[in-house]
Amino acid sequence: MTSVKLHTNFTSLEQQAQQYFVKGNYSQAASCYEQAIEAEPEVKFHYWNLGLMLLLQGQEAEAQVTWMLGMAEGEAQQIEQWTVELIEVLQTEAQRRETLADYTVAWAIRQHMREISPTDLNNLLHLIDLAIKLETFTGEELTSLGVIELIQSEQIIDIQLLLQILESILNYAPLHPSVLEFAEACLAHVREPKSFINILVPATVKIAHSMLQPKFAALLIELCLRLEPENIEILRHLAAFYLKANDYSKGIEIAKLCYSLSNTLIDKVFAKHLLLRGFMDAPAYWEEAGEVFQQQENLLMLLLEEKPTDLQAYNVLYLFNSNYFAPYLRDEPQKNKYLQNQVAQLCQLNVQHYAKEKVQKYQQRTLEGRTNKLKIGYLSHCLSKHSVGWLSRWLIQHHNREQFELYGYFINYKPINDPLQAWYVQHFTHIYKGGIYSEDIAEKIYQDEIDILIDLDSITLDVACEIMALKPAPVQVTWLGWDASGIPAVDYFIADPYVLPDSAQEYYTEKIWRLPQTYIAVDGFEVGVPTLRRDSLDIPGDAVVYLSAQRGFKRHPDTARLQMKILKEIPNSYFLIKGIADTEAVQRFFMQLAEEEGVGGDRLRFLPLDQSEAVHRANLAIADVVLDTYPYNGATTTLETLWMCIPLVTRVGEQFAARNSYTMMMNAGISEGIAWTDEEYVEWGVRLGKDEALRQKIACKLKASRQTAPLWNGKQFTREMEKAYEQMWQRYMEG
Structure with a gap:
C-alpha cells in the first residue's frame, strides 16, 4: 500500500499519524499533525498532510485554510516549490484511492488539485476518467475544463494516458459533439499510429452499426487517414460507413480508391x-x-x-x-x-x-450433467426492429418452456431505445448482450452448453458466420435470415415443400430439413394509422394503383422493365415506388425505363420511407396490386402484403430468394398471381389491374385465411419447429 509522503525525518508524532492514517482514523492522524506543526511550524509537509486528513473527513474548507496557512509569507519561488510538494501528496493519495476503486474520494482530491493547479492536464484527464467511472461524465467536461485547448497548446503530454482517456470516452459517450474535436486534438501527439487506429476503428464500428450513426463514424475514422492515408482496412470501413449513411457516391469513390491501393x-x-x-x-x-x-x-x-x-x-x-x-x-x-x-x-x-485451440475444445465437449430440457440458442444481430426481429418473435413467444430452455445471443446488442429488442430480452430464458467479437460469443454459447444453435443471420453478418464456423454447439442450424451459408459446421437448413425445389439438396452442403407446410409463420402484424391518400398523391380515385416497396438491391432492371410493361397495358394506372436506396438514382432508373417502354413519367410516384413499420403496413392499403421483385423476392414485405389482404404478383424462380413469395402465397391459400415465366408475370399484373372482381375475391380469400392458413398460425409452426429440434437431437445422440 502506498503511504502518504511524509517528511524524511520521522518524528514519533509522524509515525503515529501514519499508523492512524493506515487504519483510516483520520481525526487522530490530524491531531498528530496539529501537534507536529506546533513543534515544527517550519516543516511544510505537516501542513500538507494535515490538510489531507481534514479533506478525507469531508472538511474541505478547513483543508484549504490549512494549505494556505502553510503557504503564508513565502516568496514566489518558495510558494511554487511548496505547491509542487502539496500536489505530490494529493496525487499519491488520489492514485491510492483509484487503485482501491474508491473513485468518489479520488475525484474529490483531484478536484482540489485542479483548484490548486487548474492547467495540470494530466490531473484533468484523470478527472474525466473518474467521472466516467462514476457515470457522471456528460461530455461537457471536455470544454468546461479546458482540456481540448490544453492538448492543442502543450508540447509534452503523457500520450498513453491521453489515449486511455480517448478510449474511455469513446466507450462511454461517443456521440457527444466535443468528442470529434478531442480526438482530433490527440492526433498531434500520436507517435505510433497503430495505438490511435486500434482505438478508433472498433469504436467507429460500434457507432456506425450499434448506435446507427454512420455519418459521425465516418468523420471520426477519417482522422485515422491523416496518420495512414493509404490504410486499406480504414478505407474499407470508411466506404462501408458512407454506404450505410446512404452517401452512395462517396462510398463508391472510397471503394474505388480501396481497389486502386x-x-x-x-x-x-x-x-x-x-x-x-x-x-x-x-x-x-x-x-x-x-x-x-x-x-x-x-x-x-x-x-x-x-x-x-x-x-x-x-x-x-x-x-x-x-x-x-x-x-x-x-x-x-x-x-x-x-x-x-x-x-x-x-x-x-x-x-x-x-482458432485451433477453441475449435478442438468445442469438439471435445461432453454431454455429462445435461438436463432433460433441450437448450436452444438463437443467434442474431437482428433481434430488434428488423425483418428477422418481426418474424421470429412468434416462435419465441409460443415455445414450450417446459421442454425447451431458450437462450438469446445478441450480436452487436444496440444500446438504443428499441421496444422489439426489449421484448426479446424479456422473452428469452437467458440472454447474452454480445458485442462484435465472435470468439467471446462462441465461448459463451459453449459455456452455456447449448444443444442446438439456430443462426438467424447466415451470410448477412460475418460475425455470425465465424461463430458458426467455430462450432460451439453440437447441432447447428440456419433459419430465416437468408439462404444457407454453406459453412461445413452448419448441419441443417430449415425449408419447406415450396421454398426450395426438389433437386436443391444436390447443391446444398447442409442437410435440408423441410417442415411439413411452411418455413415461417406469424400470428399477424401491428398496423398503424395510414398517412397516404390518393388525392395527396394526385391520383384519381378510380385509378389502379400498383406498388413496389423494396430496397435498391432487389430492383433488377429486367423485372423493373416488366413492371413498366404492366403499367403500359393499364392506361389509368399509377406505380408507387419506395424503399431504402439511392433516391435520385432510383428515380432516374425508373423514369428512363418508363420512357423506353412508352409510359408517362407522370404515372410514377416515389415515396419516402414511413416513420414506422406499423405505418408502412397501414399505407399498403393504398395499393390495388403489389408487384414483387425477382430474382430476389420480398419476404417480410410479402407477408405484410398478404396480411393486408392485397393481391400480389410474384415471379417464381429456382433459388431460395426467388421462391419466398411463392411459399407464402401457397401457405396463405392463394395461387392467383403466381407466375413461372416473365410472360406470366406481365399477364397476372395486367389481369389483376383490369379485373376488380378478381382483386376483391383474392382480398376476401386472404382475409378468411387469417383463421385457417398455416402462414398465420405461429403456434402450429412452433410445434413443427420443436418437433424438428427433437428429431435433430435424437439423430445427433444416435450418432
Missing part, C-alpha cells in the same frame, strides 16, 4: 464487394454492377485456387459474405451455391487454423 488478391475481392454494394443500391448503375460482380467472381475463383489457410481473422470475416450479392443478380442456384460453398469452406479452414 489493393496489392493482394483478397484485398481486391473486398474492394470489389464494397463497390458492388454501392452500385446495388443505385439501380441506374446496374450494368456496372454486373461487370463488377463478374470481376469479383473471377477474383474469388483465383483465391479458391490458391486456397490459403493462413488468412488473418479480419480477412476471413470479410470473406464470409463476399458473395452476398449473387442471388440479387441472377437466379442460378447451382452456380451461386457452388461458389458460396467453396468460399465458406475456405473460411472455415482458416478459422480452424487461427
Whole structure:
C-alpha cells in the first residue's frame, strides 16, 4: 500500500499519524499533525498532510485554510516549490484511492488539485476518467475544463494516458459533439499510429452499426487517414460507413480508391464487394454492377485456387459474405451455391487454423450433467426492429418452456431505445448482450452448453458466420435470415415443400430439413394509422394503383422493365415506388425505363420511407396490386402484403430468394398471381389491374385465411419447429 509522503525525518508524532492514517482514523492522524506543526511550524509537509486528513473527513474548507496557512509569507519561488510538494501528496493519495476503486474520494482530491493547479492536464484527464467511472461524465467536461485547448497548446503530454482517456470516452459517450474535436486534438501527439487506429476503428464500428450513426463514424475514422492515408482496412470501413449513411457516391469513390491501393488478391475481392454494394443500391448503375460482380467472381475463383489457410481473422470475416450479392443478380442456384460453398469452406479452414485451440475444445465437449430440457440458442444481430426481429418473435413467444430452455445471443446488442429488442430480452430464458467479437460469443454459447444453435443471420453478418464456423454447439442450424451459408459446421437448413425445389439438396452442403407446410409463420402484424391518400398523391380515385416497396438491391432492371410493361397495358394506372436506396438514382432508373417502354413519367410516384413499420403496413392499403421483385423476392414485405389482404404478383424462380413469395402465397391459400415465366408475370399484373372482381375475391380469400392458413398460425409452426429440434437431437445422440 502506498503511504502518504511524509517528511524524511520521522518524528514519533509522524509515525503515529501514519499508523492512524493506515487504519483510516483520520481525526487522530490530524491531531498528530496539529501537534507536529506546533513543534515544527517550519516543516511544510505537516501542513500538507494535515490538510489531507481534514479533506478525507469531508472538511474541505478547513483543508484549504490549512494549505494556505502553510503557504503564508513565502516568496514566489518558495510558494511554487511548496505547491509542487502539496500536489505530490494529493496525487499519491488520489492514485491510492483509484487503485482501491474508491473513485468518489479520488475525484474529490483531484478536484482540489485542479483548484490548486487548474492547467495540470494530466490531473484533468484523470478527472474525466473518474467521472466516467462514476457515470457522471456528460461530455461537457471536455470544454468546461479546458482540456481540448490544453492538448492543442502543450508540447509534452503523457500520450498513453491521453489515449486511455480517448478510449474511455469513446466507450462511454461517443456521440457527444466535443468528442470529434478531442480526438482530433490527440492526433498531434500520436507517435505510433497503430495505438490511435486500434482505438478508433472498433469504436467507429460500434457507432456506425450499434448506435446507427454512420455519418459521425465516418468523420471520426477519417482522422485515422491523416496518420495512414493509404490504410486499406480504414478505407474499407470508411466506404462501408458512407454506404450505410446512404452517401452512395462517396462510398463508391472510397471503394474505388480501396481497389486502386489493393496489392493482394483478397484485398481486391473486398474492394470489389464494397463497390458492388454501392452500385446495388443505385439501380441506374446496374450494368456496372454486373461487370463488377463478374470481376469479383473471377477474383474469388483465383483465391479458391490458391486456397490459403493462413488468412488473418479480419480477412476471413470479410470473406464470409463476399458473395452476398449473387442471388440479387441472377437466379442460378447451382452456380451461386457452388461458389458460396467453396468460399465458406475456405473460411472455415482458416478459422480452424487461427482458432485451433477453441475449435478442438468445442469438439471435445461432453454431454455429462445435461438436463432433460433441450437448450436452444438463437443467434442474431437482428433481434430488434428488423425483418428477422418481426418474424421470429412468434416462435419465441409460443415455445414450450417446459421442454425447451431458450437462450438469446445478441450480436452487436444496440444500446438504443428499441421496444422489439426489449421484448426479446424479456422473452428469452437467458440472454447474452454480445458485442462484435465472435470468439467471446462462441465461448459463451459453449459455456452455456447449448444443444442446438439456430443462426438467424447466415451470410448477412460475418460475425455470425465465424461463430458458426467455430462450432460451439453440437447441432447447428440456419433459419430465416437468408439462404444457407454453406459453412461445413452448419448441419441443417430449415425449408419447406415450396421454398426450395426438389433437386436443391444436390447443391446444398447442409442437410435440408423441410417442415411439413411452411418455413415461417406469424400470428399477424401491428398496423398503424395510414398517412397516404390518393388525392395527396394526385391520383384519381378510380385509378389502379400498383406498388413496389423494396430496397435498391432487389430492383433488377429486367423485372423493373416488366413492371413498366404492366403499367403500359393499364392506361389509368399509377406505380408507387419506395424503399431504402439511392433516391435520385432510383428515380432516374425508373423514369428512363418508363420512357423506353412508352409510359408517362407522370404515372410514377416515389415515396419516402414511413416513420414506422406499423405505418408502412397501414399505407399498403393504398395499393390495388403489389408487384414483387425477382430474382430476389420480398419476404417480410410479402407477408405484410398478404396480411393486408392485397393481391400480389410474384415471379417464381429456382433459388431460395426467388421462391419466398411463392411459399407464402401457397401457405396463405392463394395461387392467383403466381407466375413461372416473365410472360406470366406481365399477364397476372395486367389481369389483376383490369379485373376488380378478381382483386376483391383474392382480398376476401386472404382475409378468411387469417383463421385457417398455416402462414398465420405461429403456434402450429412452433410445434413443427420443436418437433424438428427433437428429431435433430435424437439423430445427433444416435450418432
